[in-house]
Amino acid sequence: MIKLAVLLALSCCTALAFGHDLSADNAQFVKSLQGPAPGPFMYLGAKHMFTGYDHLLFLAAVIFFLYRPRDIFLYITLFTVGHSITLLLGVLANWQLSSQLVDAIIGLSIVYKAFENMNGFAALGRFKPDTRVAVMVFGLFHGLGLATKLQDYMASQDGRVINLLSFNIGVELGQVLALAVIFSLLLLWRSQASFAKHAFAVNSLLLCAGMVLFAHQFTGYLLL
Amino acid sequence: MTDTNPKRLLAACALATISAALILLLVVLPAEYGYDPLGSGEAMGLLGLSEQQNTALQVQTAPWKSDTFEFQLAPFESLEYKYRLEQGAAIIYSWQGNGAVLYEMHSEPDGAAPGFAQTFAKGRAEHRQGSYRAPFAGIHGWYWQNRSSTDIRIRLRSQGFYPYAIEFRGGHEIRREL
Numbered sequence: 001m002i003k004l005a006v007l008l009a010l011s012c013c014t015a016l017a018f019g020h021d022l023s024a025d026n027a028q029f030v031k032s033l034q035g036p037a038p039g040p041f042m043y044l045g046a047k048h049m050f051t052g053y054d055h056l057l058f059l060a061a062v063i064f065f066l067y068r069p070r071d072i073f074l075y076i077t078l079f080t081v082g083h084s085i086t087l088l089l090g091v092l093a094n095w096q097l098s099s100q101l102v103d104a105i106i107g108l109s110i111v112y113k114a115f116e117n118m119n120g121f122a123a124l125g126r127f128k129p130d131t132r133v134a135v136m137v138f139g140l141f142h143g144l145g146l147a148t149k150l151q152d153y154m155a156s157q158d159g160r161v162i163n164l165l166s167f168n169i170g171v172e173l174g175q176v177l178a179l180a181v182i183f184s185l186l187l188l189w190r191s192q193a194s195f196a197k198h199a200f201a202v203n204s205l206l207l208c209a210g211m212v213l214f215a216h217q218f219t220g221y222l223l224l
Numbered sequence: 225m226t227d228t229n230p231k232r233l234l235a236a237c238a239l240a241t242i243s244a245a246l247i248l249l250l251v252v253l254p255a256e257y258g259y260d261p262l263g264s265g266e267a268m269g270l271l272g273l274s275e276q277q278n279t280a281l282q283v284q285t286a287p288w289k290s291d292t293f294e295f296q297l298a299p300f301e302s303l304e305y306k307y308r309l310e311q312g313a314a315i316i317y318s319w320q321g322n323g324a325v326l327y328e329m330h331s332e333p334d335g336a337a338p339g340f341a342q343t344f345a346k347g348r349a350e351h352r353q354g355s356y357r358a359p360f361a362g363i364h365g366w367y368w369q370n371r372s373s374t375d376i377r378i379r380l381r382s383q384g385f386y387p388y389a390i391e392f393r394g395g396h397e398i399r400r401e402l
Contacts, residue, residue, distance in 0.1 A: 118236060119228035200228070204236040211244035216252045223257060 036159030038166035045170025048149060050178050054106045054213055055142060059175070060182050061113035061206050062135055064199070075135050076179065082139020083146060084168055090147030091154070091164050099148035104217035106145050109138035110210030117203040146171060282357065286313055286385040289402045293380045293389070297325065297370035304392035305380065306332070306365030309358035315384025318353035319366070323376040327352065331364040363390060 026047075030040060049055055062079065066072045090097070112134060115121070121128050150167050154160060189195050254265020258274040265271045272283070295303060307315060328346040344356070348371075358364055370376045391398040 115237070118233060120233055120237070123228050123230045123233045200232070200236065204240045207237065208240035208243045208247075211241060212247050212252060215244065215248050216256060219248075219253065219257065219259075 030153045034156045034158055036162040038162060041163040041166040042170035042173070044153070045146075045167040045172075046174030046177070047170075048146070049171045049174030054103065054110065054145070055175075056178055056182065057110045057206060057209055057213075058106070058113060058138065058142065059179060060186075061110055061117060061203070063179070063183060063186065064113075064117050064203065072183070075132070076175075078132055078136040079139040079142070080172060080175070082136045083143030083171070086140045086143030087146045087150070087168055087171070088143075088164065090144055091150055091160070094151070095144075095147065097144060097148055098221055099145065099152075100217045100221040102141060102144045102148055104214050104221060105141045106138075107210050107212075107214030107217055109141060111207055111214060112138065112210075114203045114206035114210055118200055118207070282312060282314065284313060284385045286310060286387070288383070289386055290383040291381070291386075291389060291402050293391075293400075294377065295391075296375055296377050297368060298375055299370055299373050302367065302369035304365065304367045305389060306363040306392075307382070307384065307386040307389050309361070309364050309384070309386050311358055311361045313385040314355065314357040315364075315382050315386065316353075316355045317380065317382035317384075318351075319378055319380040320351045321368075321376050321378040322350075323370075323372055323374065324348050324350045325376055325378065326369040326371055328367045329356075329365070330367065331358065331360070331362055333360045333362040336362070365389070 026044065030037075030044060033040060059076075059079070062075050063072055066075060089095070116129075116131065116134075146167075150164065154163060249262055250264040251268075251270065254260040254268075255270040255273045258265070258271055260266055260271060272285075291307075293305060295305075297303060309315065326346075326348050328343060329352075330341040330343040332341045342359075345352070356364065366380070368378060386402060388402055389400045391400060
């Protein structure tokens with residue numbers, strides 16, 4: 001269990017160190033593209049999701065206590081519908097949003113889900129949000145995050161719809177891959193006694209990571 | 225997970241918040257925004273991370289200085305004046321004489337053989353100005369010689385990132401702290 005916590009903390013740190021933006025070489029290449037380029041955009045979507053620690057931490061928090069395939073399917077579908085709506089709308093309608101403000105809210109989504117996993121809302125008493133609604137609404141914000149990133153890299157208007165759809169498909173592929181990894185690790189861990197014992201502590205770590213992400217992005221928003 | 229003890233929840237949330245604040249203040253803010261309230265960014269060498277290095281902008285770390293140096297050259301007298309610059313350190317300069325002089329702008333890298341210098345510009349002029357970025361650590365500056373039959377006054381002004389200058393005149397070296 002300590003190993004797992006260390007692993008989680010380490011992955012958090014490396015993710016922070018490498019950052020979440022598309023790497024500079026990728027960016028240069030994508031910006032030089034004119035017209036439809038489904039391959040590169042699909043790859044970028046998948047890469048963005050698979051290496052995007054904010055999305056990954058949220059997904060991990062969402063499926064943390066989900067056992068039945070039906071539930072997993074339901075929540076992931078809600079999240080997917082949520083982020084696809086705002087990704088498509090945001091790019092097509094060309095919404096100009098602060099990516100740092102959006103990323104700050106994405107950080108809050110992790111804080112929310114980790115707190116809920118810690119049974120925080122039950123302890124608070126009266127207020128008990130509907131998790132399904134929350135996952136869907138935070139999905140909308142994750143989609144806005146995807147949209148602001150993609151807008152930065154779509155230099156050409158030519159082939160915009162195809163590139164957008166390719167990016168969206170790539171995002172879902174990356175999400176399936178990421179979920180497969182996260183879920184396998186969770187399954188492995190759940191089969192051990194340490195899961196029940198340390199689930200609370202790991203969610204505290206998630207809570208902490210969400211706070212760091214929020215504060216990091218929100219500071220950037222206030223500064224720029 | 226069933227019921228969570230409220231005290232345990234509070235403690236966990238407090239711990240998570242404090243940890244997040246520490247991570248933020250110690251590492252994230254210094255590395256991402258160059259804001260270093262606890263000095264940890266400086267200690268870990270994180271402060272440069274938030275600055276983009278490119279050809280248009282070079283962030284300088286040495287203290288910013290400015291210098292004005294005025295001198296007179298008798299006929300056929302010469303003088304050298306050089307700034308100590310680390311690699312990448314920059315200056316902007318302007319010098320103006322009340323008559324034309326021979327000049328040469330050159331630099332001596334650290335550890336170079338005596339008398340070795342890389343020359344960047346030479347000629348005859350009353351006035352020159354420009355910007356210079358040291359391609360290597362060493363001393364970087366000018367040689368002026370008065371080839372006229374009257375005294376010439378020269379005034380050099382510069383701003384940059386140098387700790388001191390050295391004046392070479394008549395076989396003497398005078399170090400000027402700036």
